[in-house]
Amino acid sequence: MKYFSVALIFLLLFSCGQYSESDRKEIATISYIDRQSGETKTEVVPGEGVMKWLYSTSTGEAALHLLVKRKFVSELGGWYMDTRLSAKRIHKFVVENNINLEECKISNPNEFATFNNFFYRELKADARPIGKNIISPADGKIIAFQSLNNISSFFVKGFKFTIKTFLQDKNLANNYADGAMAIIRLAPADYHRFHFPAGGNVSASKSIKGYYFSVSPLALRGSLKNFCENYREYCILETKQYGDILIADVGATMVGSITQTYKANTDVKKGDEKGYFAFGGSTLVLLFEKDKITFDDDLISNTKNGMETYIKMGESIAK
Numbered sequence: 433m434k435y436f437s438v439a440l441i442f443l444l445l446f447s448c449g450q451y452s453e454s455d456r457k458e459i460a461t462i463s464y465i466d467r468q469s470g471e472t473k474t475e476v477v478p479g480e481g482v483m484k485w486l487y488s489t490s491t492g493e494a495a496l497h498l499l500v501k502r503k504f505v506s507e508l509g510g511w512y513m514d515t516r517l518s519a520k521r522i523h524k525f526v527v528e529n530n531i532n533l534e535e536c537k538i539s540n541p542n543e544f545a546t547f548n549n550f551f552y553r554e555l556k557a558d559a560r561p562i563g564k565n566i567i568s569p570a571d572g573k574i575i576a577f578q579s580l581n582n583i584s585s586f587f588v589k590g591f592k593f594t595i596k597t598f599l600q601d602k603n604l605a606n607n608y609a610d611g612a613m614a615i616i617r618l619a620p621a622d623y624h625r626f627h628f629p630a631g632g633n634v635s636a637s638k639s640i641k642g643y644y645f646s647v648s649p650l651a652l653r654g655s656l657k658n659f660c661e662n663y664r665e666y667c668i669l670e671t672k673q674y675g676d677i678l679i680a681d682v683g684a685t686m687v688g689s690i691t692q693t694y695k696a697n698t699d700v701k702k703g704d705e706k707g708y709f710a711f712g713g714s715t716l717v718l719l720f721e722k723d724k725i726t727f728d729d730d731l732i733s734n735t736k737n738g739m740e741t742y743i744k745m746g747e748s749i750a751k
Contacts, residue, residue: 464573464740467730467747472739475573475619513711518547525550529621535559552624552691552708562703563748566674566725569706570626570716572616573740574749576731579610579722595719598680599666600640608678612720612727614749617740618709625708626681626716627745628700632671636696639665642683665690669700675724680717681707690714703746725750 462475522541526533533539537554544550568574577583583593596605618624628634642663666680681690692707694700727750734741743749 513548560746566750571623572618575735576727608719614718616716635668675721678719682715
């Protein structure tokens with residue numbers, strides 16, 4: 433009964449948002465570089481009107497802090513996406529987002545029992561070739577910083593991002609002082625399993641409690657504050673070539689759960705599956721020790737120009 437009453441309040445709050453034509457035009461100009469084609473494309477943001485209301489109006493921000501950022505609201509979304517009723521959404525979602533089901537192990541959308549079963553779908557073994565050196569752990573839009581001192585060039589708003597705040601561990605943060613960082617943002621239409629960017633020995637995951645703010649660019653609005661307030665999990669991948677790589681999985685609004693599928697304290701190969709996100713877009717953060725890796729030139733250049741780059745899991749991102 434609690435879920436249904438909360439859902440009703442949630443829907444009523446959403447109906448309060450008013451958006452002008454100028455707002456909609458502003459929303460429609462989130463651009464990124466498609467790495468494969470080199471083209472600049474415009475991102476379609478699911479629920480863009482609601483997102484604009486939540487993060488840009490006083491009534492929306494009140495609803496955000498009263499309900500939307502709370503864990504039980506995202507659990508509610510996850511609960512629905514695990515029901516058979518949710519499977520009715522799959523066909524429309526595939527068409528609207530032009531998803532290629534031929535690369536999936538299950539290519540018939542009618543064979544998925546729930547929307548979440550579809551959402552964290554598995555791909556065929558050859559769907560994502562594994563490149564050289566450090567690879568992207570996921571499909572998504574990436575920004576890369578060769579030095580953490582360069583973050584302010586992309587995130588210019590008031591909140592000051594620090595590794596200590598993000599990791600909640602001063603000693604661990606010191607290991608990555610002035611190191612390199614990549615942020616890979618997964619949109620709802622992306623493949624939502626994530627993998628290891630290199631081979632090595634991987635630790636158990638450690639969780640950091642937090643809220644469930646959106647990680648959409650509309651919500652971030654030039655700041656990494658949400659990353660430091662959201663629920664997150666991280667592990668350390670010890671490698672011979674690239675030092676200790678920290679891999680952090682960040683939760684977000686309507687992310688039903690983060691599931692780790694790897695076995696802790698074991699050796700893993702580059703490209704092995706690490707886990708998956710249930711329904712909702714989310715983010716992976718990679719931290720590298722100082723002077724251990726060098727990001728590919730195109731990723732650095734696009735980031736300096738204020739642009740994300742769309743990549744797929746397995747593509748080389750650093751050496």
